[in-house]
Amino acid sequence: MFALRNTFIHSLKTVQSIQARNFTVGRTCLASVNLKGRSFLTLKDFNPDEIKHILWVSADLKHRIKHEGQYLPLLQGKSIAMIFEKRSTRTRMSTETGFALLGGHPCFLTPQDIHLGVNESTKDTARVLSSLTDIVLARVYSHTTLEQLDKEASVPIINGLSDLYHPIQILADLLTLQEHYGSLKGLTVSWIGDGNNVLHSLMMSLAKLGVNLRIATPKGYEPDANVTQEALRLSKQFGTELHMFSEPMEAAQGSNVLVTDTWISMGQEDEKKKRLKDFHGYQITMKTGSVAAPDWTFLHCLPRKSEEVDDEVFYSPRSLVFPEAENRKWTIMGLTVCILTDYSPQIPKLKL
Template identity: 75%
Template sequence: MKVPTHSGSVGSVAPGAVNLKGRHFLTLRDFSAEEIKHVLRVSADLKKRIKHEGQFLPLLQGKSAAMIFEKRSTRTRMSTETGVSLLGGHACFLTPQDIHLGVNESTGDTARVLSGFADAVLARVHSHSTLEELASGASVPVINGLSDRYHPVQILADLLTLQEHYGSLEGLTLTWIGDGTNILHSLMMSLAKMGMNLRVATPKGYEADSGVLQEARRLSQQFGTALVLTSDPMEAAQGANVLVTDTWVSMGQEKEKAQRLRDFQGYQVTMQTGSVAAPDWVFLHCLPRKPEEVSDELFYSSRSLVFPESENRKWTIMGLMVSLLTDYSPQTPQLKI
């Protein structure tokens, strides 16, 4: 059934189209190349039709999302609240002080309760196992808004930003310089599927999780892409199209700050780092950012795509919600993702 809008049809299911309706979204490891591309196509389509053409698309009218936040947030909260609202739905913000998650009520029971109230549950949690418990008990899609192991919604925004900038993801080389964080883990679970090479520089003792790395090597071999690991940032940056870093001191690691800053000496990404990259290189950072991670000169330069990347958190969470909750198929024919 098509829902009327102020400027034409909303969309319908195309024959043979990818359909993710009802799926959980905990890690990109569980999604194929075509499934990831589908979410990116929907995201780009919504951005074009809503932002650039001014269309009204109430694709989530009558639907609601419960948002559990064990950790504070700017982009994840705002992108979800504004995005769901823009599509005609309602997002409800819940902190540990608002609900009984794991206290007086099991996580599984909370999942069952929320499934009766909401059409999706987005959770930003400390432990990835909390997401797995929620998904096990929920009868609606559970979305990973961040966990200690993965941050897949951020990677969707990164990929859309690079697609917009370069016109294609195939063959790009992305260099990660910094800690072996949940962002790196999610990049490892997705880039090879997009035909992208990954080069990683981490200080000794700060490498990616061994299990994630093993899967990344398998994916790289399967899709014929390169995976390079080093502790030398300049070696990792050699020939890269994209330089990426993240916080060196994540939430909960504040007591380790002094030691971490010593261990990450020489890892600040600067224009000098980019001097050995490809001529068309750009910079990404998921934010919030500290000056020790990237120089002001680079962060605020034309090489930096961090603010378009930040905005794309909204369009990709919208694309993801629509993909998991409806049968929508993109209506913009020229999308080449």
């Protein structure tokens, strides 16, 4: 019986995935994108038009709700379970406030409320939450936990962060850059820091939108080899550039966007002393920006430490970190609306 149930769930998800990928190029393409019922574990699984559609819906909701003051209860009667193995300000607040603003009911679950794989197996948790909620967002230590949740659940699973990817952060980054530059195609982004989950998600998405990527990491802190191989394939497929360096100033050369993140993620506290030593010289300053493009800007997913970027850059007009943080809300709203409804944006298609 259980085997039959799993077969049915995966057959359904496969059909939804195939249907969503049957698209044609042009204006009608984005209008016909169907993400309903899809899980969102990694941007690797999403094609350019699907990513553009999520951003379009996000921008539409921001315009209609924030700027026009409309009330859009698109998620009325819907509930989301939010599993947090790792604490967060932006992921929790953006999801709770965004889902509620659309008329839905967010349910926050800490390790004290739900201890995945300890008090109850991940398999059983997935099945129980599938019967009680419409969608699950999980912020976990291991990406395999997300994959197991997705395997056993009959509702969509959103990756709120894992050790391998942080795709919802990248949606906010992309919307922020689109708002600032007016278009994404042709931009060059420089990542200066650790080869972590945020970088992995940039590597799985930027080429699909025509964005070049330059990466600087200290030796021993390079991005995952499999992710790098896929990123090189995507860069070749979409005609963009991907370069890797060990010197920050080389990576920043001619870049439109300088990006960094924490050097010490949760669970790496014991490595702090070594990491601070290894990342010496990687702080982003105005000197770093002096070799970038004249219109360069700065992104950081927060929280930020002064060793990663100095105050002069972080609080300068070039810094987009606070609009970026706000866009976490609009993009998680856009994503959940895409997954749970048949909503069509009312504003013109974004120039991406």
